[in-house]
Amino acid sequence: MGRAGCTLDLMRRPGLPSPPALFARVPLDPYIAALLGTVLLAALLPARGQAATAVSVASKAAVALLFLLYGARLSTRETVDGLRNWRLHLTVLAATFVLFPLWGLAARALVPHVLTPELHAGLLFLCLVPSTIQSSIAFTSLARGNVAAAVCAGSLSSVLGLLLTPLLVALLLGHTTGGFSPRSLLSVVAQLLLPFLAGQLLRRRVGGFLTRHRRVLGRVDRGSILLVVYAAFSAGVVRGVWHQVTPVRLLALVGVEAVLLATMLTLTSRGARWLGFGREDRIAIVFCGSKKSLAAGLPMAGALFGAHASLAVLPLMLFHQMQLVVGAVLAKRYGRRAPEAVGRVEGVARRRGLSERFPLRGA
Structure with a gap:
């Protein structure tokens, strides 16, 4: 068999998918489709009058339930034990709550020529929300990084x-977003923090039940967030805020967020290397420090901005899908470069007599 034939046959081996297969596996998240469908429903059939009041009350109750479940499922012991890797956690927190906000503040220079003030406020809010947990853990595992550190950091x-x-x-958006007020902080405490603490107190009694019914509770989580999205976008439609956003502005927002994601991936990767972290820790830092949580950000926006939340959450929704697609591709690339993965490929190459003609290490 010729050189080309051997090479193609090697690429077909399990664990070495062809380039078309790689792109076919990039996740087009069904949940994002559900979110977009909810936005469309709010645009066509917004809640008005008494219906809007009922939806608002239901969404607040759903958010309280959501954070009660978060608190009940999060193991306090695991989190405390994981704090021993304090350098890694400080690095992730610095990326999440320092570098991201600084980037968001710098983007103020794009107003009004690229972004409207409202879209910039939403972009800055995106930069202020915490990191995600689920996708950070999944991508860190796929990339053969430090999964335990990713769990604790997220x-x-x-x-x-x-x-x-x-x-x-309050510090960065209090004077630029009309929907925020000091009462919003009390709303966050009542809707988010108190239910979360209550969940922590109930964990010993309900933790096992939640673990056994994780799939069902996941649907409760997502359903709660969809209700929050419908309430926020319905209020925006009724108030006419969507007439302020043009397709050109949306495309500009996507471009700005692509630059934001690329910047944070680069800073976390090179910064972790400069700080002397090992390969597995660097992977955890990259995936935890470059992501933002849709599940936490949407309820927070509803509690903080009320009727002004619709434009505030739009940048976060777009960034969420972008980080999933880019993160999946990046995690697979890290995974193929892992020492054990390279060793398996070299073993196949040696058995085929290809190791001298096609060296893999360092490629």
Whole structure:
């Protein structure tokens, strides 16, 4: 068999998908489709009058239930044990609550020529929310990184975000967003922090039940967020805020967020290397420090901005899908470069007699 034939046959081996297969596996998240469908429903059939009041009350109750479940599922012991890797956690927190906000503040220079003031406020809010947990853990695992560190870093970011995000919003957005007021901080405490603490207290009694019914509770989580999205966008439609956003502005927002994601991926990767972290820790830092939580950000926006939340959450929704697609591709690339993965490929190459003609290490 010729050189080309051997090479193609090697690429077909399990664990070495062809380039078309790689792109076919990029996740087009069904949940994002559900979110977009909810936005469309709010645009066509917004809640008005008494229906709007009922939807608002239901969404607040759903958010309280959501954070009660978060608190009940999060293991306090695991989080405390994970704090021993304090350098890694400080690095992730610095990326999440320092570098991201600085980037968001710098983007103020894009107003009004690229972004409207409202879209910039939403972009800055995106930069203030905590890191995500689920996708950070999944991508860190796929990339063969430090999964335990990713669990602790994501959990710590989410818990601290309940306090830091509202405070940062008050400091950086209080004078630019008409929907924010000091009462919003009390709303966050009542809707998010108190239910979360109650969940922590109930964990010993309900933790096992939640673990056994994780899939069902996941649907409760997502359903609660969809209700929050419908309430926020319905209020925006009724108030006519969507007439302020043009397709050109939306495309500009996507471009700005692509630059934001690329910047944070680069800073976390090179910064972790400069700080002397090992490969597995660097992977955890990249995926935890470059992501933002849709699940935490949407309820926070509803509690902080009320009727002004629709434009505030739009940048976060777009960034969420972008980080999923880019994160999946990046995690697979990290995984193929892992020492054990390279060793398996070299073993196949040696058995085929290709190791001298096609060296893999360092490629």
